[in-house]
């Protein structure tokens with residue numbers, strides 16, 4: 001088959017003029033959401049942040065969003081169809097409560113919460129209000145992962161046998177000062193992207209085993225910054241997510257490898273070579289006794305993949321179906337995160353079914 005026929009770009013629905021209102025207008029909205037939405041032609045109509053200057057910055061960057069003085073004011077605006085929430089995870093539940101009460105659809109940030117019980121409340125609030133609720137797991141639309149998904153579904157690697165995502169980089173933690181004091185760090189805020197991608201590609205594993213460590217020179221950063229997580233699947237598939245944020249001397253490396261009985265996909269995650277500007281991913285497909293083929297990829301994880309979760313939410317509203325990154329399903333990713341922390345704390349393998357009701 002012609003590898004160039006693989007259409008890995010985010011797909012838009014027929015209706016894309018829903019009015020978007022931002023709640024929380026910090027870094028990720030400014031350098032990822034806005035440029036992605038501008039590229040997709042989405043309509044950004046309102047902005048609210050407890051720091052007015054952040055909302056003003058978003059108004060300036062979009063050229064279309066008006067600054068709201070309160071969340072109530074933004075929610076009362078009939079031009080706002082979708083609330084795009086990007087606050088810290090511990091602040092998300094209170095915002096969701098108000099958004100659901102106003103009957104608005106919403107895109108939440110990942111992780112849904114830093115507490116599994118609160119994440120289930122977030123999901124329940126949307127269900128009771130009858131509104132669509134998606135989570136911003138945009139790595140599913142990162143070109144290398146999106147293309148791999150299509151290739152795996154088409155049977156191009158046969159039965160998957162081994163999956164690896166390994167990242168070794170010097171991460172600019174100063175971009176998220178609030179993370180330095182967090183009691184959980186690497187798995188909950190970073191590997192969660194890779195863990196969600198593994199679940200997207202291969203489903204939920206039977207067992208989770210995770211080891212967490214700190215770097216000797218990580219100073220005030222409180223929690224784990226080097227982690228290794230292994231998933232065991234019922235059919236013998238093994239998946240590895242290994243991440244080190246303190247590669248201070250060697251060149252950065254960020255690779256994915258998905259091996260199967262009929263072929264192999266190998267690539268690089270461009271963003272992690274120079275966060276947040278990064279570079280496009282690469283992807284190579286190999287089969288025994290045939291020359292490897294490269295799939296040309298020209299988009300960036302940040303910002304291009306950020307079109308995906310919002311486009312998926314819009315399609316769900318338009319067709320009254322579940323969003324591609326529906327939050328009820330996202331609880332299964334959060335189960336893997338909780339399982340990873342339980343595994344690390346208790347030095348044992350954990351079944352995801354041990355987590356939550």
Ligand SMILES: NC(=O)c1ccc[n+]([C@@H]2O[C@H](COP(=O)([O-])OP(=O)(O)OC[C@H]3O[C@@H](n4cnc5c(N)ncnc54)[C@H](O)[C@@H]3O)[C@@H](O)[C@H]2O)c1
Pocket residue numbers: 023024025026027028029048049050051054086087088089091095109110111136137138175176178189
């Ligand atoms: N999907 C991704 O790839 C990705 C990447 C980075 C960050 N994030 C997530 O996005 C969220 C924001 O991260 P950030 O890097 O933009 O942080 P940030 O600190 O730059 O911005 C957060 C903003 O939220 C505002 N805020 C806090 N509580 C609020 C409230 N109750 N109402 C209105 N505004 C409020 C703050 O004033 C701040 O401007 C976090 O949950 C983070 O985990 C996701």
